[in-house]
Amino acid sequence: MIAAIGLDVDPTFPVFVAAALAHETPVTVLNLRAAVEGEWRVPLPPSEPAQFSFGGIEIELRPEDTYFCRLIDMSSQQQDPELARRWFALTRALGAWLNQAPQIVANRPHVGAHNSAKPFHEAILGRLGFKVPASITSSDPEELLAFAREGPTISKAVSGVRADTEIATPDLLGSFDPSSGPLHLQRRVLGTDIRAHVVGDRVLAQAIASGDGVDYRRDGRFDELEVVELPEQLTQQLAAASRELELPFAGWDLRLDPSGEYWCLEVNPMPGYGPYDSRCDGAISALLLDYLGGES
Amino acid sequence: MTASGVSRGSTPATDATTVLVVASDRDRVAARLARELRARGRDALLIDGAEAARMFTIRVDGASASVTPSCPMFMRRSAWWRDAEPASDDERFLTMECYSTVWAAAALTDAPVVNRPGVRGWPGRLTAATIEHVAGDGTHGVVEVHASGPERATISNGNGSARVPWGKNVQRGTGAVERLPAGVPLRARAVDPNEAYEIVTVVGTRAFTATNDALSASLDLCARSIELAQRAELLFATVAWAVHGGEAEPVRIDANAKDKDLRFAWPEIADALCEELLR
Numbered sequence: 001m002i003a004a005i006g007l008d009v010d011p012t013f014p015v016f017v018a019a020a021l022a023h024e025t026p027v028t029v030l031n032l033r034a035a036v037e038g039e040w041r042v043p044l045p046p047s048e049p050a051q052f053s054f055g056g057i058e059i060e061l062r063p064e065d066t067y068f069c070r071l072i073d074m075s076s077q078q079q080d081p082e083l084a085r086r087w088f089a090l091t092r093a094l095g096a097w098l099n100q101a102p103q104i105v106a107n108r109p110h111v112g113a114h115n116s117a118k119p120f121h122e123a124i125l126g127r128l129g130f131k132v133p134a135s136i137t138s139s140d141p142e143e144l145l146a147f148a149r150e151g152p153t154i155s156k157a158v159s160g161v162r163a164d165t166e167i168a169t170p171d172l173l174g175s176f177d178p179s180s181g182p183l184h185l186q187r188r189v190l191g192t193d194i195r196a197h198v199v200g201d202r203v204l205a206q207a208i209a210s211g212d213g214v215d216y217r218r219d220g221r222f223d224e225l226e227v228v229e230l231p232e233q234l235t236q237q238l239a240a241a242s243r244e245l246e247l248p249f250a251g252w253d254l255r256l257d258p259s260g261e262y263w264c265l266e267v268n269p270m271p272g273y274g275p276y277d278s279r280c281d282g283a284i285s286a287l288l289l290d291y292l293g294g295e296s
Numbered sequence: 297m298t299a300s301g302v303s304r305g306s307t308p309a310t311d312a313t314t315v316l317v318v319a320s321d322r323d324r325v326a327a328r329l330a331r332e333l334r335a336r337g338r339d340a341l342l343i344d345g346a347e348a349a350r351m352f353t354i355r356v357d358g359a360s361a362s363v364t365p366s367c368p369m370f371m372r373r374s375a376w377w378r379d380a381e382p383a384s385d386d387e388r389f390l391t392m393e394c395y396s397t398v399w400a401a402a403a404l405t406d407a408p409v410v411n412r413p414g415v416r417g418w419p420g421r422l423t424a425a426t427i428e429h430v431a432g433d434g435t436h437g438v439v440e441v442h443a444s445g446p447e448r449a450t451i452s453n454g455n456g457s458a459r460v461p462w463g464k465n466v467q468r469g470t471g472a473v474e475r476l477p478a479g480v481p482l483r484a485r486a487v488d489p490n491e492a493y494e495i496v497t498v499v500g501t502r503a504f505t506a507t508n509d510a511l512s513a514s515l516d517l518c519a520r521s522i523e524l525a526q527r528a529e530l531l532f533a534t535v536a537w538a539v540h541g542g543e544a545e546p547v548r549i550d551a552n553a554k555d556k557d558l559r560f561a562w563p564e565i566a567d568a569l570c571e572e573l574l575r
Contacts, residue, residue, distance in 0.1 A: 041448040043438040044425030051448075085466040086444070089481030093442030100429045110416040116392075117417075119354040119361065119400035124415070126359040137397055138353035159396035161389055180390065182349055182397045 002292045003028040003061050005094060006070035013070050015274040019285030025293060030059055032072065032094075036086050042093040045100050050093075061097070066292040067105040068249075069098055070270055104292060106199075106249040112269025116160030118184050121266060128241045130264035133189050139181030145173050152188035154214060165214050191257040195276055196230060198242040198250045199287040203235045206276055210255065217275075225279040234262055241267070249288065251276075312366050312407070314339040315573050318348045318398060319372035324555040326372050332566040338574065345375035349394035352401040363405040368573040370410050371402055373418060373552045408575050410499075410532045411551050419530055419551035424485050427546045430527050440485045446473045449484040462487035485547070491540035495557050496521035498533050499568035504561035512537075515544045524549060531572060534558070 002020065006013030008031045020027040030052060038054025049060040061067075071094055075087035095109040114121045119137045126132045136147045137158055147153065148170045157163040168185055176183065193216055196205040206225040208216050216224070230238075242250040251271025255263045277284040315333050317340055319326030326342060333340035343351070355362045376395060382388035399413045411419045422430065425440035441461075443449035451461045451473075461473035463484035469476055473484050495506040496517050503518035512518075521535040528549055534557045536548040550557070558565050 039444040039448050040442075041444075041450070042442040043451075044440045044442065045429060045438070047437055086481055089442065089444075089466050093481075093483075096426060096442065100425070112415075113417050114403075114415045117396040117400040117403065119356050119397075120403045120415075121400075122356045123359070123361040123404055126356065126361075132356070132358065134355070134357040136353065136355050137400065139350040140353055143353050157389075157393065158400070159389075159392040161392050163389070178350060182352070182393060 001026055001028060001062065001065050002068065002289070003030065003065045004068045005030045005032065005061075005098075006068075007032050007072050007074070009033065010070055010072060012272045012274050015277055016068050016285055016288065019277075019282055020289060022282070023286065023289055025289050028059060028061065028065065030061065032074070032090065035059075036074075036083070036090050040090060040093065042097050044096055046097050046102070050097055063102055065101075066103045066294070067098060067101060068288060068292060069094075069105060069107070069109070071095060071098065071109050104248055106288065106292060107247050107269055111246045112250070112267065113160075115266060115269055118156070118158050118266075122186075124245075125241075125264050125267065128244060129237060130241070131261060132264050133187040135184060135186040137182050137184045139178040139183070141173070141176050141178060144176060144183055144185060145170055147185050148173050152190075153185050154188045155183055155185050158182060158184040164218060167214055189255050189257050189263045191255050191263075194228065194230070194252075194254040194256060194262075195225075196238055196252040196254060197271060197273055197276065197284050197287070198238050198247070198252065199284070200248055200291045201239045201243075202287050202291070203230065203238050204280065204283055204287060205230045205254075206280060207256070222275045222279060225276065227280050227283075231262075245269075248291065314341050314365070314367050316348060316351075316367045316369045317342045317372075318345060318369055318375045318402075320344055320374035320377040322377065323372050323374035325553060325558060326370065326374065328555070328562070329370055329566065329569055332570055333573070336570055336574070343375075344377075345398050346391070346394045348375065348401075349397040352397060354397070354401055354404060356404075361404040363401045363407075366405055366407045368408045368575075369402055369405070370569070370573060371398075371413065371418070373420065408573050410569060410572055411530050414529055419528070419533075421551065422528060422549040423483065424545070424547045427524065427528075427549055431524060431546075432527075440483060442481070442483050444481050445479045446476045446482065446484075447478055449473045449482055451484055451486050459486035459488050461485070487538070488540040491538045494537045494539055494544070495560075496535045496537065497553060497558055497561060497565050498522050498525040498530070498535060499565060500531055500572055502564075502568050504564050504568075506557065506560040511539060511542075515539070517544060520544075520546075532569065 034054045035052050040052045042050040046063045049062045052059040073091040075084040078084035122132045153168045155168040156165040193210045194207045207228040208224045251268035253265040317326045317330045330340040330342045353364050402409050441451045461484050463473040463482040464470045465480045465482035494512045497504045498521050503521050505512045525533045530551050534550045534553040537544040538547045
């Protein structure tokens with residue numbers, strides 16, 4: 001049995017649940033927003049089921065299940081401190097459970113967390129053999145300016161917090177105040193954006209011409225995505241790297257430059273894959289269901 | 297200068313010989329260690345997370361990374377203690393940016409780091425079940441239960457032994473599960489009320505017990521603690537052992553050891569920490 005753990009208000013979680021229903025795949029759904037209002041018992045190590053009770057419903061997560069999880073702690077969003085503590089306790093318990101669950105978990109909490117420390121993340125990708133654009137992270141205006149003067153540059157968040165990627169020019173950096181740092185600058189690579197979702201050993205890639213924009217997602221251009229075949233060597237590299245990073249499910253952001261070189265921008269450990277799934281007739285969800293159901 | 301006698305400033309000047317103690321100035325372990333370093337003739341700069349983040353320049357190009365300044369670092373979670381929640385989303389964002397920068401700098405620097413954050417982030421605290429998982433010793437059945445309240449925290453007492461469910465709830469209440477307030481989430485394990493505790497501090501390949509109990513030596517707690525810390529990828533940690541019936545089981549590993557747990561062997565621990573940082 002597949003169990004799905006997540007939030008009903010998260011745009012991605014319902015995509016997976018709806019796909020399971022459409023495929024008539026039995027799935028146990030644990031909606032965290034409901035569970036946090038109820039009762040739970042999570043034994044560790046997970047040698048017996050974890051039990052949840054809310055709204056007259058009883059749910060068991062079993063050690064023999066496989067898991068699709070998007071574990072999101074909403075404690076910081078709560079006005080009520082008691083409810084905030086319940087969120088913290090519930091997600092901590094489930095995090096420990098999922099980290100120790102014996103079967104496949106896509107993905108275990110905190111695996112791939114280095115995506116939230118971009119310089120570290122980029123170094124890891126480089127060590128895995130990917131070509132990664134050079135970057136600098138600093139609060140030193142002179143260092144930042146010197147980097148920006150060497151070539152086209154973008155700025156993006158150091159952390160995993162969702163923030164807009166922007167073009168960074170020497171002119172813009174001239175007014176940088178170190179107290180608002182650090183800044184993460186990266187060399188800008190032009191070309192074609194590729195999102196490759198890896199599920200187990202299977203890779204499904206979609207491409208979109210980047211154009212002059214910095215981020216096609218922000219520009220609302222998802223409808224231009226097309227499924228593409230990647231070179232076999234790159235496909236194998238993505239699958240091997242996902243394995244190495246302990247990510248059964250990964251969303252790789254790549255860019256193909258005009259000279260035919262593939263650059264790796266990042267790998268998302270909890271991909272918001274809904275917009276991509278809907279542009280390939282649910283193929284990503286289907287891969288996930290096959291994988292978690294033991295059919296690939 | 298702070299009350300700890302350690303220099304501190306918003307734009308500190310450093311070179312590679314300065315040891316960065318990345319911590320709150322209310323962190324007594326950090327302050328004591330900074331004094332020990334200074335007593336050994338080294339500059340020790342006690343700075344919080346945001347100050348540390350703004351010191352570093354990290355360059356990544358392909359597989360190579362460089363961090364300047366390349367200073368030894370003593371890392372404490374207290375670096376992120378704050379008196380109030382961030383006042384705005386911008387402030388929260390900046391805090392996250394600083395946190396991530398220090399994480400990356402400490403992970404990538406060639407200089408010695410105690411404790412170096414890894415791919416999953418900053419080291420924290422491991423409880424009994426997680427220790428068992430890290431040790432690869434998951435054959436003993438349920439050792440810990442996380443529950444929405446005492447009413448759901450049922451846990452076996454170990455085949456009729458004298459153990460009773462003992463819990464710690466999210467309001468920091470500790471005690472027999474049946475006496476903890478209903479409806480307050482907690483973590484519980486079965487505890488022998490007569491068990492004793494030993495705390496072993498690990499620094500690299502050295503370990504120091506808090507007591508002189510001969511049982512700690514006969515149970516080989518120092519070597520076992522070193523092995524556990526290594527499995528948890530911690531250079532510096534305290535390992536708390538519950539000792540009962542002539543056996544010992546690890547019940548907590550803390551990568552941010554508290555002053556009260558270190559004081560019994562502080563001179564030896566300080567020597568070992570300074571040695572690790574000044575390699």
